[in-house]
Amino acid sequence: xxxxxxxxxxxxxxxxxxxxxxxxxxxxxxxxxxxxxxxxxxxxxxxxxxxxxxxxxxxxxxxxxxxxxxxxxxxxxxxxxxxxxxxxxxxxxxxxxxxxxxxxxxxxxxxxxxxxxxxxxxxxxxxxxxxxxxxxxxxxxxxxxxxxxxxxxxxxxxxxxxxxxxxxxxxxxxxxxxxxxxxxxxxxxxxxxxxxxxxxxxxxxxxxxxxxxxxxxxxxxxxxxxxxxxxxxxxxxxxxxxxxxxxxxxxxxxxxxxxxxxxxxxxx
Amino acid sequence: xxxxxxxxxxxxxxxxxxxxxxxxxxxxxxxxxxxxxxxxxxxxxxxxxxxxxxxxxxxxxxxxxxxxxxxxxxxxxxxxxxxxxxxxxxxxxxxxxxxxxxxxxxxxxxxxxxxxxxxxxxxxxxxxxxxxxxxxxxxxxxxxxxxxxxxxxxxxxxxxxxxxxxxxxxxxxxxxxxxxxxxxxxxxxxxxxxxxxxxxxxxxxxxxxxxxxxxxxxxxxxxxxxxxxxxxxxxxxxxxxxxxxxxxxxxxxxxxxxxxxxxxxxxx
Amino acid sequence: xxxxxxxxxxxxxxxxxxxxxxxxxxxxxxxxxxxxxxxxxxxxxxxxxxxxxxxxxxxxxxxxxxxxxxxxxxxxxxxxxxxxxxxxxxxxxxxxxxxxxxxxxxxxxxxxxxxxxxxxxxxxxxxxxxxxxxxxxxxxxxxxxxxxxxxxxxxxxxxxxxxxxxxxxxxxxxxxxxxxxxxxxxxxxxxxxxxxxxxxxxxxxxxxxxxxxxxxxxxxxxxxxxxxxxxxxxxxxxxxxxxxxxxxxxxxxxxxxxxxxxxxxxxx
Numbered sequence: 001x002x003x004x005x006x007x008x009x010x011x012x013x014x015x016x017x018x019x020x021x022x023x024x025x026x027x028x029x030x031x032x033x034x035x036x037x038x039x040x041x042x043x044x045x046x047x048x049x050x051x052x053x054x055x056x057x058x059x060x061x062x063x064x065x066x067x068x069x070x071x072x073x074x075x076x077x078x079x080x081x082x083x084x085x086x087x088x089x090x091x092x093x094x095x096x097x098x099x100x101x102x103x104x105x106x107x108x109x110x111x112x113x114x115x116x117x118x119x120x121x122x123x124x125x126x127x128x129x130x131x132x133x134x135x136x137x138x139x140x141x142x143x144x145x146x147x148x149x150x151x152x153x154x155x156x157x158x159x160x161x162x163x164x165x166x167x168x169x170x171x172x173x174x175x176x177x178x179x180x181x182x183x184x185x186x187x188x189x190x191x192x193x194x195x196x197x198x199x200x201x202x203x204x205x206x207x208x209x210x211x212x213x214x215x216x217x218x219x220x221x222x223x224x225x226x227x228x229x230x231x232x233x234x235x236x237x238x239x240x241x242x243x244x245x246x247x248x249x250x251x252x253x254x255x256x257x258x259x260x261x262x263x264x265x266x267x268x
Numbered sequence: 269x270x271x272x273x274x275x276x277x278x279x280x281x282x283x284x285x286x287x288x289x290x291x292x293x294x295x296x297x298x299x300x301x302x303x304x305x306x307x308x309x310x311x312x313x314x315x316x317x318x319x320x321x322x323x324x325x326x327x328x329x330x331x332x333x334x335x336x337x338x339x340x341x342x343x344x345x346x347x348x349x350x351x352x353x354x355x356x357x358x359x360x361x362x363x364x365x366x367x368x369x370x371x372x373x374x375x376x377x378x379x380x381x382x383x384x385x386x387x388x389x390x391x392x393x394x395x396x397x398x399x400x401x402x403x404x405x406x407x408x409x410x411x412x413x414x415x416x417x418x419x420x421x422x423x424x425x426x427x428x429x430x431x432x433x434x435x436x437x438x439x440x441x442x443x444x445x446x447x448x449x450x451x452x453x454x455x456x457x458x459x460x461x462x463x464x465x466x467x468x469x470x471x472x473x474x475x476x477x478x479x480x481x482x483x484x485x486x487x488x489x490x491x492x493x494x495x496x497x498x499x500x501x502x503x504x505x506x507x508x509x510x511x512x513x514x515x516x517x518x519x520x521x522x523x524x525x526x527x528x529x530x531x532x533x534x535x536x
Numbered sequence: 537x538x539x540x541x542x543x544x545x546x547x548x549x550x551x552x553x554x555x556x557x558x559x560x561x562x563x564x565x566x567x568x569x570x571x572x573x574x575x576x577x578x579x580x581x582x583x584x585x586x587x588x589x590x591x592x593x594x595x596x597x598x599x600x601x602x603x604x605x606x607x608x609x610x611x612x613x614x615x616x617x618x619x620x621x622x623x624x625x626x627x628x629x630x631x632x633x634x635x636x637x638x639x640x641x642x643x644x645x646x647x648x649x650x651x652x653x654x655x656x657x658x659x660x661x662x663x664x665x666x667x668x669x670x671x672x673x674x675x676x677x678x679x680x681x682x683x684x685x686x687x688x689x690x691x692x693x694x695x696x697x698x699x700x701x702x703x704x705x706x707x708x709x710x711x712x713x714x715x716x717x718x719x720x721x722x723x724x725x726x727x728x729x730x731x732x733x734x735x736x737x738x739x740x741x742x743x744x745x746x747x748x749x750x751x752x753x754x755x756x757x758x759x760x761x762x763x764x765x766x767x768x769x770x771x772x773x774x775x776x777x778x779x780x781x782x783x784x785x786x787x788x789x790x791x792x793x794x795x796x797x798x799x800x801x802x803x804x
Binding site: 026027028029031032068069071072098101102103105139140141142189191193195236237238240241243244 | 286288290295298299302303306307311312313314315316317318319320323324327328341511512513514515516517518519520
Binding site: 039243 | 562563564565567568604605606607608634637638639640641675676677678725727728729730731772773774775776777779780
């Protein structure tokens, strides 16, 4: 079940516990990812050196792996961190940025996922389709497909890797292969801010850090981002002010706002 | 010719086509560059790994190479991408950040430019003078000279490399060695925001993606940034809010605003 | 002595001289660090390649070394820059981000500090305690201790390395081992913006560039950040708008604002 109350319980847990979220992520979004986690109430850390990455992951309550500006050095770092997280039952969120755009990205994803089952995979429609082996071209880091096109691929991927798969887009789909939730919150201006998908993955990490039901945690993370995006859009006159207001909204989010806006469904 | 109408035609083309602009750029500005391109309507991608950089460039409608936080690995990446762009007729924008400050920067620029003729080179006055072989000291990444000092160097560089050269500053100079345009839009607070020169180069990339006349495209990109900078400054109380409002202005820019503000000249 | 007048003298010197501040810093904060320095009136440069880092440091008026997203390559770069700064009497500010969180961080700090005495070390309480050899766990990059816990460690570290040590937190402590200043400016929302500690270190660099008394310079830098944080918080509705308003406040800071708000003490 996902309700305003279950969502709010996670928000309060994050604000009280300030879980350490270890991000091995891309250069473009490191700053905004850290800020989104801090605004939500979590404690972000970015660290990747071979000399310390395992030690850092072992301290963390969630590991978020994002291949945005990938190179061999980063894959090696991720390959050290992922088994530590798996061994310590630290939830792993995997963000396959640009999978399907180049062979290197698709193959690196499969290599990393092979090291340990992710808890949650979050991507856009064409990234998820590429991971599931569907024929699709990711356009740089933008999706070349709609969320609805990725439904079968998402369920298949969830079953294959025994994990939760999130496909984000105009409506977000969250599935464990059996149960599928749809989140209808969000705003059309959000794709005009770079890295809000990466922010989504980081928030999923924070929710998984305090909630051991990944399907519920991931759905609640996507609801939180969507609701805060709506609140932000109402105060914004473009993507610049939207990014700023989004951080403010994450920081100030109230149960009332969640209750009034939450739009999710779980069709039978 | 450059008019509000020719500029607007490019803006509409960018908004409709969302051209993929491949940026190999520096750590400082990756986020703001991506956001500026998204706000304008283009689709940015940042990717640099040897394993994929050629494949990504081949997908792109423009390649923007920026040496801001240079190291050997990045030069190698740029050296793979540039010939692909040249072979595929993908326009190449080259931003020689800090040329003239250290020998490494000046020499790396010449090495990279030697791989394929850039479509447009955009820098500040002392960077352009350094590339043209003039004696000048760049102060870190800030110009040690005025745009007017760089006029001869800019024309010489444009002729030597058969490309368009943009010198940005209080007024911007855009030349192909024969015809020279000046853009008088902009605001004094803009140099207090880091990386707006890099943003200018990225916007030049987006305009070149939809307009095969580089002199006109580059002039129109500089006008767009200057006009949006003015619109942003009117809503700002400092460099922080200027950066935010600039993205909003790029997103919301209208033909009316362009028509009312455009200030460029092409002295005979 | 530290007064509104001594602080203002430094601000005016920075605005007039625009000292070049060379930052070898982490991916998360490069953009916001550069913007804070620009808003204050300094001229930031980020450069780290082995081929040029010494040449760049030799041009600078201050060197800021920050180990936030450390890896071997960055240590090597810092190890080239630090001796150049020492030889040229360029003040060195050292920011031991995450010292105490992993062995790699603590050891790298001691390795780098061993190359040349820093002018100022700035960290949070547990980072400073870790460098002084106290038993403490840094939680990722967040302090696991209060500033008051770090008083003895800070004085000891200052004596050991003959430098100024800044411990930032709710109140900031600045000590040369003999004299200790406390700065009570700031706002509770500031730790919810990523990298304001890194910004503090960069501002200390700018003040040291124009003031050869490091204890006074560092205290004045912390006052400036704290006062601007307060001014920004009054105009903000969360951490997103706080970051933006902080840059505006640094840019617009007036002697009147400093005089009305400055809160520091030097208990005998």
